[in-house]
Amino acid sequence: MEFLTEYASFLAKTVTLVIAILVVLASFAALRSKGRRKSAGQLQVNKLNDFYKGLRERLEQTLLDKDQLKALRKGQAKTEKKQKKQHETKPRVFVLDFDGDIKASATESLRHEITALLTLATPKDEVVLRLESGGGMVHSYGLASSQLARIRxxxxxxxxxxxxxxxxxxxxxxxxxxxxxxxxxxxxxxxxVVAQLPNVNRLLKKHDIDFEVLTAGEYKRTLTVFGENTEKGREKFQEDLDITHKLFKNFVARYRPQLAIDEVATGEVWLGLAALEKQLVDELKTSDEYLAERAKQSEVYHLHYAERKSLQERIGMAASGSVDRLLLGWWSRLTQQRFW
Incomplete structure (x- = not known):
């Protein structure tokens, strides 16, 4: 136990020192960037066909002997020459990524990527979104969904x-x-839809602490953390959740009318195999497999709008990541738990 106490003390001093250094660096960066105009982001476009071609050619160079490789390259050159003569125009596939956090922060890049591709995309083309998100704030994901609706x-x-x-x-x-x-x-x-919050009103009363909530409008504040919650307030809060859930269900049903919406809108989750049976998805396949197949018949372009972050923002992100890693490492050593 004495070792753990000493270790915790050492860690606390280390974290304090790291934070102090980062604060000084952030302050310096703020002074340097003060008065500067924020740089705009930039749209990055990469042709995935070239990426897949590079993988294939590297493997061919390793596995085939000199004569086999020469014959293969000769055949590929003839095919490419023939396609150029015939002026074959391949359909285009635009690939976007969305890695969602609770605030759907990736929407800022997504909106610019969609604006860019819609200047050229036609109904003969296709947009592929590689999506990863466990959800988050209603209004944030509402905006992200509205951006995708622009494509439809x-x-x-x-x-x-x-x-x-x-x-x-x-x-x-x-x-x-x-x-x-x-x-x-x-x-x-x-x-x-889910919402939750703690209430410490009884704890405050126990220590003779008053907390007052003043509102103009009957339902300006339904449930609070510090005030005394009423049954009427709870009913109104639940009513608001039910309304939001109904809007969510109607939105999903609009775009996927084949769903038995009342059966799947229970808040439950399903793995892909079961989701296919529920018609939540249309096909089981990884994004790698799908894009590799599309690259055989189409020109595949990956779009990414990269925000140019200031030095202050980069230092802040580094500081946050460093502190998180330190605390996670300390906690995992003390508890011997694994984090996934």
Missing amino acids: EAGVPLTVCIDKVAASGGYMMACIGEKIISAPFAILGSIG
Whole structure:
């Protein structure tokens, strides 16, 4: 126990020192960036066909002998020359990524990527969204879903690929796709709404502490953390949740009318295999498999709008990550628990 106490003390001093250094660096960066105009982001475009071609050629160079490789390259050159003469125009596939947190922060990049591709995309093309999200705030994922709806409204086919999870707000986004493709053990569903908060009013009363909540409007505040909650307030709060859930159900049913919406809108989740039976998805396949197949007949482009972060923002992100890793390492050593 004495070792743990000394270790905790050492760790606390280390964390304090690291934070102090990072605060000084952040302050310095703030002074340098003060008055500077924030740099705009940049759209990055990579042709995935070249990536797949590079993988294949590397393997061919390793496995084939000199004569076999020469014959193969000669045949490929003839095929490419023939295609150029015939002026074959391949359909285009635009690949987007959305890695969602609780605030759907990736929406900021997504909106610019969609704006860019809609200037060129036609109904003959396709947009593929690789989506990973466990959901989050209602209004944040509502906006993210509205951005995807722009693609549908423009008449451009939208395919959503889910390798790990698309639940709650994540599935709200996924259902907009004309086709949903899921890995066999991806997590899908959670068509429900949840809200929770602690209440410490009894603790305050125990210590003779008063807390007053003043409102103008009967339902301006229904449930609070510090005030005394009423049954009427709880009923109103539940009513608001039910209304939001109904809107969620109607939204999903609009884009996937084949669903038995009351059966799947219970807040439950299903793995891809079961989700296929529930018609939450249309096909079981990884995004890698799907895109590799599409690259055989199409020109596949990966789009990513990268925000140019200031030095202050980069230092802040590094500080946050460093502290998280330190605390996680300390806690895992003390408890011998594994974190996934």
